[in-house]
Amino acid sequence: MSVPLLALFLTAFAFGTAEFVIAGLLPEVALGLDVSVPVAGYLISGYAIGIAVLGPLLTLATKRFNRKTTVVVLGALFAVGQALCAIAPNFELLMAARVFVSALHGAFFGMAFVISTGLVPPERRGFAVALVLSGLTVSNVIGVPLGTAIGQLFDWRATFWAVGALGLIASIVIAVFLPKTAGSESTHSSFAREFKALGRQQVYLGLAIATLVMLAQYAVFTYIAPLYLEVTRLEEEMVPIMLLIYGVGATIGVFLGGRLADWNLGKSIVLVLAGQVLLFGSLYFVAPYPLAMGITTFIWGGVNFAFGSPLQSRMLLWANDAPNLTSSLIPTGFNVGIAVGAILSANLLEQGMGYHNLPWVGTVVITIALLLAIISVVWEAKSTNRPPTGDADTIIVAH
Structure with a gap:
């Protein structure tokens, strides 16, 4: 290396x-x-x-x-x-x-x-x-x-x-x-082709799903420290340990998502999002119990990071002939979701919602993302369209 x-x-x-x-x-x-x-x-x-x-x-x-x-x-x-x-x-x-x-x-x-x-x-x-x-x-x-x-x-x-x-x-x-001279070579697709790729439902619905998933995650994760401190009632020094548990789960989830993407892109997206719905809902019920919260945090980190590879791979497969604009918009969708999730939770907290109820925000938003994924997969199955061909070397999975 x-x-x-x-x-x-x-x-x-x-x-x-x-x-x-x-x-x-x-x-x-x-x-x-x-x-x-x-x-x-x-x-x-x-x-x-x-x-x-x-x-x-x-x-x-x-x-x-x-x-x-x-x-x-x-x-x-x-x-x-x-x-x-x-x-x-x-x-x-x-x-x-x-x-x-x-x-x-x-x-x-x-x-x-x-x-x-x-x-x-x-x-x-x-x-x-x-x-x-x-x-x-x-x-x-x-x-x-x-x-x-x-x-x-x-x-x-x-x-x-x-x-x-x-x-x-x-x-x-x-x-x-x-x-x-590193990075001096680059290839450029025409703007017309790049924007045409955005018109495919797998791409624009994928961007919507990416935004919603990150919105749900950061509606909760933004305030995960006070959630652990005030609801789970952990000592302050336990917060880094819980974050480490989340990170280990996330790392496993990245590799799990890659294996699922190799299996079936559409089905794996639906499966992971369904798992996220269950995990977000579970956070509310286990939050007062430290051991259960630790186990759920580990699994939650895994399913949160497992969705990226299948979703991005599917989007770039359908933008194979012009991947540049699509790949650059994926992190934009992610970070718009992060920003909106944090702002939404801040407003809800200021209105008196309480940290314990934040997982329900994630549950509702992830459910919407799951419904969009099901619509997209069913739509693709009923369509006669096939992914375009392109230069595989130009495909970059972004985060």
Whole structure:
């Protein structure tokens, strides 16, 4: 495995930790900035909106720049952004720093996919992309629990300093070892073909399902720390352990989703979403019981991350002749869902709903996503249309 690929993985890990670790630190951040926990939850929404909107714009603005130079600069600016988060004196400036970092996040992953596939032979391009993507998953398993523990042991600001240092180290490794010409080759489909692919129901309904699934997940996960503390009544030091349990389940779910995708794309999407409906509902009933909550958290993490591979694979199969626009919109759909989920729960909490009832929000939204998936699969089965043919080397599964 090449050092540049490992550096890209490490940078992806840093970005993933920066995005998700705030969920484990919300009570501390809220206390430190003298805001309510629901208001602090907007830090997750702001980051997600930045990825969805500013990331693609930054990618377009830098498309003529040398890819190596751009990625190194993004890594350095990421470290600066984390430092700004660490020293932010109030909520508004912390939000501004988070949005700044999120724009870098969105641009980095678009470039990292292209660069990673150019570092390996054609037959290993899937592995290269998977390695970059695994940085996000591993950040949930290791980065989020470790970052939460650092924040609780020292101070929540220490977490931002640590993540920023990690990003800076990764960017230095990229600067030293990444070839100057990495990512210089690219292929471009016509805009007409790209937009035509979006008109296929497997693609646009897939985007709707992706948005709804992430909305459901982050309507609950945004406030998972106070849920554990106030409803499950865990000690504060148990929160990182529960997040680790969730992350281990998520990692297993990623591989399970890949196996299900190889089995049957449509049926696996329906099966995973049905499992999510059951798990979200179960969270409400087991929340007051620590052992049951731990077991359910593990399974919940698994089913949450199992849906990605089947859904994305199906969407890109049906956009095989023009995958660029579709693959770039998938993370946009994910992050719009994250932002809306966090905002929705914040509003419901401010109206007095209570953390214990948040799983019902996820249950309702996931049920809608399941119904859309069933409609899409049945529609496809009754149609005579077949997936288009295209260059398999251009297919990238995004997250």
